Amino acid sequence: MAISPLTLGGNVFGWTLDESASLKILDAFLDAGFNFIDTADVYSIWAPGNQGGESETIIGNWLKKTGKRKNVIIATKLGNDMGDGKKGLSARYMKLAVEASLKRLGTDYIDLYQSHIDDAETSVEETMSAFNQLIKEGKVRYIGASNLDAERIKASNDFARAGNLAPYISLQPLYNLYDRQKFETEYSKLVQDESLGVIPYYSLASGFLTGKYRGDADMDKSKRGQGVKKYMDERGFKILTAMDEVAREQNVPLSQIAIAWLLHKPLITAPIASATSKQQLAELLHATTLTLTTEQIARLDLAGAY
Numbered sequence: 001m002a003i004s005p006l007t008l009g010g011n012v013f014g015w016t017l018d019e020s021a022s023l024k025i026l027d028a029f030l031d032a033g034f035n036f037i038d039t040a041d042v043y044s045i046w047a048p049g050n051q052g053g054e055s056e057t058i059i060g061n062w063l064k065k066t067g068k069r070k071n072v073i074i075a076t077k078l079g080n081d082m083g084d085g086k087k088g089l090s091a092r093y094m095k096l097a098v099e100a101s102l103k104r105l106g107t108d109y110i111d112l113y114q115s116h117i118d119d120a121e122t123s124v125e126e127t128m129s130a131f132n133q134l135i136k137e138g139k140v141r142y143i144g145a146s147n148l149d150a151e152r153i154k155a156s157n158d159f160a161r162a163g164n165l166a167p168y169i170s171l172q173p174l175y176n177l178y179d180r181q182k183f184e185t186e187y188s189k190l191v192q193d194e195s196l197g198v199i200p201y202y203s204l205a206s207g208f209l210t211g212k213y214r215g216d217a218d219m220d221k222s223k224r225g226q227g228v229k230k231y232m233d234e235r236g237f238k239i240l241t242a243m244d245e246v247a248r249e250q251n252v253p254l255s256q257i258a259i260a261w262l263l264h265k266p267l268i269t270a271p272i273a274s275a276t277s278k279q280q281l282a283e284l285l286h287a288t289t290l291t292l293t294t295e296q297i298a299r300l301d302l303a304g305a306y
Helices: 018-029 056-067 091-105 124-136 149-160 183-194 205-210 216-221 225-231 233-248 254-263 278-288 295-301
Strands: 006-008 037-038 073-078 111-114 140-146 166-174
Touching: 006 018, 006 149, 006 233, 018 056, 018 278, 056 091, 073 091, 091 111, 091 140, 091 254, 111 124, 124 140, 124 149, 140 149, 149 166, 149 183, 205 225, 205 233, 205 254, 233 295, 254 278, 254 295
Parallel strands: 006 037, 037 073, 073 111, 111 140, 140 166
Antiparallel strands: none
């Protein structure tokens, strides 16, 4: 699959963005020449009044309205708890989950179907066989993994190769200027050995790396504010200071520095970022053309050293 260098995160659709605003963001993303949209069945079950599936439904309504299904690559995920026992990676549940996602998305195939979280009660053999049955039926084109540990992904792909089955082709890890250790110590070798595409989530660390949150008083600036509290420590502010310097040198917002830093890492394919306005989206898209110097990358690396 040929995907754009930035992935549009669908977690805000039906949460911090209503349907009308979501459709405008989707239109602007596609109009700018980008094509990769990531969502999940569980988005956004955490919002009051929601039951999950809201993001997929909004994307499905947009696809129906625009007729642009063939112009976009849709990634979604399963496995997280949807309530009423709907969770996991068993063959039985996967059959139900894929049909529900296809219905909400209003499409007969998913481009990239991903394990959202691991299911310790189900063997990798059962999960990979079930994924491949969905591929065989034409409901899924490719499969990926998110939040599974490296050993579990390798075991899954070893089984797939031994049985001439389709393996995971991508990894969706937590990775940004602050959250670096797990990817750089656990996943990086796996990614190279398995030739996995990497689409990191929380590229902006829940908004912390935009520079919008500098103290406790800033927590109420958005519905996602409380999610940044864990980043507000000495290391977090050291990272922001380095980002401030590079942003001034480049004359761009901090969000672009965060995305550009990821894109300068050779193992990264397309960072995931969400936007709640056309201006935010334009800034994120511009980051894909931003060139950081070797010295600037080294300075950012050092500030976020763990």
